[in-house]
Amino acid sequence: MIVILKNGTPAEEITRISEGLSEVWEVKVEKSIGKHKVILGIIGDTATIDTLQIQEFSPWIQQVMRVQKPFKRVSREFRYGEASEVIVNTPNERVYFGEHHPIVLVAGPCSVENEEMIVETAKCVKAAGAKFLRGGAYKPRTSPYAFQGHGESALGLLAAAREATGLGIITEVMDTADLAAVARVADVIQVGARNMQNFALLKKVGAQDKPVLLKRGMAATIDEWLMAAEYIMASGNPNVILCERGIRTFDSKYARNTLDLSVIPVLRSLTHLPIMIDPSHGTGKSEYVPPMAAAAIAAGTDALMIEVHPNPARALSDGPQSLTFERFDRLAHEMSIIGKVVGRWPQPALANVI
Known part of the structure; x- marks a missing residue:
């Protein structure tokens, strides 16, 4: 699962969201900063997590998406379509x-x-x-x-x-x-x-x-x-x-x-x-x-x-x-x-x- 944050999200808000998601849902959250987006990758048992609950977690959250591939971190979806270097x-x-x-x-x-x-x-x-x-x-x-x-x-x-x-x-x-x-x-x-x-x-x-x-x-x-x-x-x-x-x-x-x-x-x-x-x-x-x-x-x-x-x-x-x-x-x-x-x-x- 990935959480796409809105452009201009303050650094302190990114930290607050990351820590909050990790604490509430007992998952690991990994931050990826692309050219145009900040993406939080949620790693763990996400099958029972309601994406709407995460969407409502912060007004700075733009979109929540499930990664369908078995390879999560490697997937292009994990970076919202952007290439890494x-x-x-x-x-x-x-x-x-x-x-x-x-x-x-x-x-x-x-x-x-x-x-x-x-x-x-x-x-x-x-x-x-x-x-x-x-x-x-x-x-x-x-x-x-x-x-x-x-x-x-x-x-x-x-x-x-x-x-x-x-x-x-x-x-x-x-x-x-x-x-x-x-x-x-x-x-x-x-x-x-x-x-x-x-x-x-x-x-x-x-x-x-x-x-x-x-x-x-x-x-x-x-x-x-x-x-x-x-x-x-x-x-x-x-x-x-x-x-x-x-x-x-x-x-x-x-x-x-x-x-x-x-x-x-x-x-x-x-x-x-x-x-x-x-x-x-x-x-x-x-x-x-x-x-x-x-x-x-x-x-x-x-x-x-x-x-x-x-x-x-x-x-x-x-x-x-x-x-x-x-x-x-x-x-x-x-x-x-x-x-x-x-x-x-x-x-x-x-x-x-x-």
């Missing part, structure tokens, strides 16, 4: 993820291999326009004999790359035991496809305050994905970015996965959360990454995550889907053309510098 303070600037902001470019290798490689890659992707470096310290692999990442020592290498470039860091956490170490380095904590329904992990990342990038599971429905995001938000963390990375369908001969770009308009209608597309995992082949990245921009993505490696043929993981430095630089130029056409390509903005 996730703000990340990187060493160099404040970066905004959201449908009313420029597209955010995230790039880097699948795995952190050594310091020279990760710093060199960070400098390359930054020069091409990336705001964040991606790189796995902990890697979930299908085979127990495949490279699993260097673990905690690789987090130090990501920190060195950030120190050298000022890029933000996005890296995956696989286990609740590693969350504290990952959170000390990461600016955005990634929950991978294989852990999308690891509910214990979702609760833990929801209980800390770093933004969370939630990748869609390989066979997850959109409802299951959004309910996983609900776990994070229900635990207290409102800063969630949804990442489509391809789903498993019946044809894997020509592409690693099926990149579901239809989720962009679908999610726009269902949720207020920012959307990221990962065409690297979505296709599994480097030659398919550029056209799918371009298509994602045209479809309205808020961010892109692209794998880049100095020598893909020698990469310890996901080499076939990684772009070389030269190809990524060229792709950045190609994406800028489409991005400018749709009005979403970033321009230098001194106002964003911290």
